[in-house]
Amino acid sequence: MARSLAAWLDYLEQLHPVGIDMGLERVADVARRMQLLDHPIAPRVVTVAGTNGKGSTLAMMTAVAAAHGMRVGTYTSPHLVRYNERVTLLGNEASDEQLVAGFEQVEAARCRSPEISLTYFEAGTLCALWCLAQARLDIVFLEVGLGGRLDAVNIIDADVAIVTTIALDHANFLGTDLAQIGREKAGVFRSGRPAVLGSQCLPGSVADTARKLGAPLYELGSTFERSSVESELWQWQGENPDGQRLTLYNLPDPGLPLDNAATALQALMLAGCDLNAETTRQALGKVVLSGRMQWIGQWCLDVGHNPHAAAYLAKRLGAQANGRLWCVIGMLDDKDIEGVVAHLIPVVTDWICVGLSGPRGRSAQSLAVEIERQGGFVHGCAATPVLGAEGLKGKLMPEDRVLATGFFTVGELLAIDLPQATCAKPV
Structure with a gap:
């Protein structure tokens, strides 16, 4: 008898001896069995890491990309009310049926000999990646959960990677050294692919990691910036991969941190979204993010x-x-x-x-x-x-x-x- 989504989630909570088990080896092995690493899950993938601001940055990228006609998918965690919130396809939450099909694929792959144990989050991440890969999307936004370098999401090589902010959180797993936390979060960067720094208060270890990897740096306050014009309007200036500058004027306040809005626009441009001023204004004016202000x-x-x-x-x-x-x-x-x-x-x-x-x-x-x-x-x-x-x-x-x-x-x-x-x- 087929399991319901609720039954799958109950089963996965009991599958691994600990709830959080940092490392990529097990989850990458199952991903290879599922052929998730054979081809990109979408033509463009953007990964968002950081302590705070991931959800709002991702929500604004989603709204602006969709407004520009792109087919968008997202993976976020945790959820607020329904597990289905974690995966969206073309603006809609994944259905129970889609998620169940994904979990069935994960289970079949992990149970091949030798069997591989997965945490709840690792299984959920693989399910999400499978669902996103099936949807034939133009762009996918992935929110990193805990950390960065050893987070299950990091099995995917993103075309653009973002670090929003660095602050103390999850000290039991990440420690209290901000420089070390920065290096862990910056583990999502890839050689030759843009690294977007979404705060002017990041520890130097974040930029240092990008430079050592050879990832082109785009930093808030230098490569791209935002400035207020009036109480409810602001402007943004950014740079495309060829070094060409673009300025967007009279943008509406989305009700979310403007640093994150500026970061979202910069990442989108680097991911190949040709930002239209009026389309961007309309999209930012309609952003709604559950549970954030x-x-x-x-x-x-x-x-x-x-x-x-x-x-x-x-x-x-x-x-x-x-x-x-x-x-x-x-x-x-x-x-x-x-x-x-x-x-x-x-x-x-x-x-x-x-x-x-x-x-x-x-x-x-x-x-x-x-x-x-x-x-x-x-x-x-x-x-x-x-x-x-x-x-x-x-x-x-x-x-x-x-x-x-x-x-x-x-x-x-x-x-x-x-x-x-x-x-x-x-x-």
């Missing part, structure tokens, strides 16, 4: 879960200072809770701490201890994100805003109707 009524949902992301949120939300700013926060135990709270404390007035399930989940009460230690006012604690959100019913004023942060927190809240202001006076 996503507004639903009074709620801002953002998956940011490290200090770098929290600093960006504080800057954006602190500039809109009317009413109270609530924060519904739930985090995993291996994240830098202290650093995240430190950046948000100056702008958040009321905290709702929520617990997360699973062995890595941190309790609401322990979050509250850290927030109160830093001088924050904890309005309440709840066992789950949904219960935390429901606790705000009848408490919000029309001028209040609510930030919900953390990947699993946002994922659970996207599945419910979020409470909005109903009361005439504060509670």
Whole structure:
């Protein structure tokens, strides 16, 4: 009897003795059995690595490329609500049937003698690559998961590789040395193929790695740049592989970091997308990225879960200072809770701490201890994100805003109707 998608995902979670097992040998061996490395999965492939900004950069590349008539596919992880979100083909999530067919191909290949064990993420990556290769696309965007050099996505030789930002995250696996983290992320670069650096604050190890590999460097602030013209408009200037310059004026604010928008445009041009000014404007004006500065009524949902992301949120939300700013926060135990709270404390007035399930989940009460230690006012604690959100019913004023942060927190809240202001006076 054929497995359903849900049954496949349950099976794959139990397939390997550990959840994260860094290295490319096993996944590359199965990819070769699937013939995924015999030919490019698409005429153009762009890989996006980095600590923060991968999702927004990829979303803007997708929107602009599709607007220019390109057949686009993407692979991202993790998902917020449905596993199908991880693979998109021509703007649509992969169907259960497509993913099941992919997992069947992966399983058949890995079970050949000698059998090869794969992690959940490795199997999912191979399934995604198989689905993308079947779709006859013009361009594919691949988001690197953890790290870069040893991430399963890195079995693919991308035509253009991006590193967005470097900051501390996943310290248990990547350590706390930013230079070393930069070298790991820069492991997605390839000799003779463009390397795009999407931040002016990257450790020098990122550019050094590209130079040692002989990868042409395109750096934000030098090779390409962006500048604000008015509060809601900006301009971009970039360079094609032949050194020709292009400037696009009066671009709309996509509601996502402009450094990432500039990086997306530069990478697209290097991947062969002939950017048209008006088409680019229209595409950037319509970008929607679930869980990244996503507004639903009074709620801002953002998956940011490290200090770098929290600093960006504080800057954006602190500039809109009317009413109270609530924060519904739930985090995993291996994240830098202290650093995240430190950046948000100056702008958040009321905290709702929520617990997360699973062995890595941190309790609401322990979050509250850290927030109160830093001088924050904890309005309440709840066992789950949904219960935390429901606790705000009848408490919000029309001028209040609510930030919900953390990947699993946002994922659970996207599945419910979020409470909005109903009361005439504060509670």
